[in-house]
Amino acid sequence: MHPLKHFITITKHRNEVIRLCFKAGIGFQGLFHDLSKYSPTEFIPGAKYYMGDQSPNNGERYDKGYSLAWMHHKGRNKHHFEFWYDYEMATKKLVPIDMPDRYIKEMFCDRVAASKTYGKSSYTQESPLLYLTKSTAREKMTEKTYRKLLYLLKMLAEKGEKETLAFMRRTKVLPEAEI
Template sequence: MLCKNFFGHLRTVQQHRHQVLIHCIKAGIPIRGFLHDLSKFSPTEFIPGVKYYQGTRSPNEREREVDGYSKAWMHHKGRNKHHFEYWTDYDPIVKMLEPVKMPDIYIFEMFCDRVAASKIYNKEKYNNSMPLEYFLRAKPKRVIEKTTAEKLEFLLTMLRDKGEDETFRYIRRQVRKSR
């Protein structure tokens, strides 16, 4: 079982990273694709990934069910700027953690990440509406900066309505404008 989980998790991570790289190249941000999720190979993330591997969803979800929290996820979100959870800071006025606006480059990588994850976990059942549906299911509970959420939802909606080619073309134009 351990060997099966080890190679299953390794394959899933590699397939995911490869798919994100493809998407990031199409989006005009190849460096983000090469650097994407390298922390998943750290012992803090990889060992729980093997232990809680199921192949149909993130091992972090299972780790939360078993342990009450995911140490791997806390490590991951604190090191990867393409996760909106990274973008929180202490607000000295309200004296609480508050979401902070993400730079567009990381929103674009987050889009690539979400589409890739949907493809990897849904396999041949995948369709372009799945990343948006996943995003919308958690929308009422999500703590994300408003502009960041709007931009991501816009991209996911464009993917559903106009497809990958048009969405990546739009992102490439935005990337060029920001340089």
């Protein structure tokens, strides 16, 4: 068990998200970011499976085959695309729903902060984009949500954090990247 190390890591991550959210014009939202990580349901497995260089949810998955902490987390935090699923009435299948732009902005801030927290000195402004494009997230989000997140991450990679956050602050409706 590594409760202190886990506490320091999640707090460092959360503080970076708050900083980014304020610069992106969604500061109030940032203040409530990831508070569920301090709940016993998420904190105890986080401390038990702490690795330092990746999410402890992966450690729980390696051990149990699933992560109850992650299921708790994604169901309470709207900046995760996994929150935005519902049943389609015609097919009764679970399908993704377009995320509101304010939560896409927070998702961007979360991904940048996570890349910095877990990547440490290897972080570059391209890191969050590379993480997205190497993942299977595209097939799990709506095309519109993916393209909006991709637009922001490409801007970060090309123009940097300061310019991207200023753009987010002044933009109500996010554009979609060309794919």
